[in-house]
Amino acid sequence: MVSCKIKNSVLESPCICPPDLGSTNGEPAWSPDGKWIAYDNTDCGSAVTPLEENACGILIIDPMTSEKKWLVRGRMSEWISNDNFIYVGLNEDIYSFRFLDSSIKKIGMLSEDKACDMGNHKYSSQNLKIIFTGHFPNMQYSRIWAMNAEGSNLIQLTNDQAYNCTWSRDGSKTVYNDSRGSNGRLWIMNADGSDKSQLTFLSRF
Template identity: 30%
Template sequence: MENEFLNAELRKSHLSFKGLFFTLMALFIVGAIATTLYILSQRSLRIAFMSDRDGDNEIYVMEMDGSGVVNITNNEAQDGLPGWSERKRSIAFLSTRESTSAAIYRMNLYGKRLKALVTNMPIIATFPAWSPDGKWIAFDSGLAGQSDIYLINVKTGEVRNLTDHPSADRFYGWSPDSNQVLFVSNRGDQTVNNPAIYSITLESSEMVRLTEPDSVNVLASWSPDGKKIAFTSDRDGNAEIYIMDRDGKNVTRLTDNPKFEGFPIWSPDGKRIAYISIDEVTEEGNPEIYVMNSDGSDQRNLSNHPMQDGLEWEFSWSPDGSKILFTTDRDGNLEIYVMDADGGNPTNLTNHPANDSAPAWIK
């Protein structure tokens, strides 16, 4: 009887030990997976940029901390202005490798699977802009005073003139659902100095003018939820940042001071807007990167440096909204910096005597 009791207790202890063992193993595995996923998510965030460090403009990729720099174009042509599509895991960029005029190409993160998309049009030097769903690439094409917005069908390679008008049309951004494009134009009753902001629907080509012709309205960007549009206007005497509904209604002024303030960029969660503030729009001006809440409150200078930050209006939020990437000449040449979203820990990522610019997040 005593042996049976002892054996029963041993079996219970064994089962309890097995249960505890498997519980601990499960917790360990879950923890290891979570840690691995976190590490992979951090490692997966890279930065593409343009540099002339090898004698001509090339596209490079580096880790988020500036390490592991790799030239992924590496040829004698001029390559630059990379744009990344997370959906397609591809970079679209401008290149002169087949002619003296810029053409649009596509490649993967390692510079492989190179494909020419557009080679026979006068491309205006703007970033090839992927649609969020990865199905289209938008770009401007034309000569000074007259340009149109074109779309490349990524699957078929077909190129479509979206705006097709004898005016100056410039691309500004995709709607989050990839169904509409924002652009600025001096068409209709606009003078050359008073461009207006328009939206156009891809499927129907329906076009809507969102701002009036009595002032300059430019530099528009869609909120992440597609409900609002931030833009720059001089309707009250100088360039300030405004916000409106996607149909142009309920216009609200967000900034109000004598400086030029423009180039609004929404944070990924839509709660904040980063923008450029500058005393004068000249080579001697000192652009600074500011941030504010999406209602205009809590406006703060993030870069706060006597040199020029956000040069060429190159600054962007990281995909998680925790960092801001920007181009600056604070070291005497063009360098790419990153800082926390509150302006802390500004770090030179490129740190090279050449000129480095046009940074793009890669996730």
């Protein structure tokens, strides 16, 4: 799947936007208190029929009243608290958005040069860390990285092609796809990247 790219309020082409069934709303995420659902809107219009400036990006919707509010240009929100979520900005870095004052802060980047396809970010309320996938421009495939919630202490957890990472409930481990040789098997490792072990061995089971 090709990540959606937004430029000058227009969705660049070619681009396949999640989900794949013709919808332009995806990546839904409940707030911890259940009052809001954040989601991506990738319908940014076209050069012929552009939408208003605040049409695409991340919005929140009240599931009880359907009240909607546009928040920021970006994609893939992950809630940290009821007042704060992280997301991928248009330049593929990871940012934090605070509702109290609508402030935006860059918290994650792999280099001063443009990183590629940063995302799949998951926050653990137990170890207060964020894991995500991304790679430098000179890397062919994504690796898994971790950092503190405010962006400090960035470490690389995998040296091989990997994606789709998520934390265990207690934040001590992460499970992920190791895609060396396109096998897409599940692996597990400690939060610091140690003690990697394979969980699944056949792609159909």
